[in-house]
Amino acid sequence: KNKRYKEDDDDDEDEDDNDDEDEDEDNNNSEEDNNENSYDKTQDLLYPYPKYDFDEYINQISNLTDSISITEVKFYKILKELYDDERSKEFWVAVDLKLNPKYKKIISQPMDLGKITNWIRSVHYYSNDHNAFAKDVRLVWENCMTFNYDS
Known part of the structure; x- marks a missing residue:
């Protein structure tokens, strides 16, 4: 909470x-x-999704010149675009397993945009690992399509 x-x-x-x-x-x-x-x-x-200030995150690291900071700025800009899109609200928090008890049986690796944002902030994505970031963002949409396939 x-x-x-x-x-x-x-x-x-x-x-x-x-x-x-x-x-x-x-x-x-x-x-x-x-x-x-x-x-x-x-x-x-x-719509209980987390509040993120991507502009502030970008400002905090945009003056740094190392490759990790440059990559983080790119990640934050992508996430900001998604965050500003009203259609993405449901993807910023983990799926509620109480409301969707079958989710864990169908989806082996849950992912949400909030988790990705928090991972970037805690330096989970190291160096210029664009592939890991892209893979996790795609996983959010793939999980949605897989879980809602019959709908």
Whole structure:
């Protein structure tokens, strides 16, 4: 769960402990939501995909001249294009195995775009390994086609 969902869980636990504290927290949370968060929580629940700031990632490494950084910038630009495409939302998180219990039986190597992004950020793709990156991105689409073949 991300932090927003954890806070929602904490609010539920507080109700059981003390109603007065809960009212204060609800008032504080409402003020915080109005001030800090301009996003629509309903949209977040309908499409709970991670938030990435690819422009920031690119800016952080674009001044570096080593080949790994240059490759990372290319990877991030490709992922940013995909991220900005509304049709890709479902591919940024792992398939929910509770909603799709047969998925693990059909798909031997699950992959999602969020996992790829996190791997790049943790230097999983070394050097100029364009092939590993391309293979994993293709795997996202191949898994989708394989799992939904009968649909």
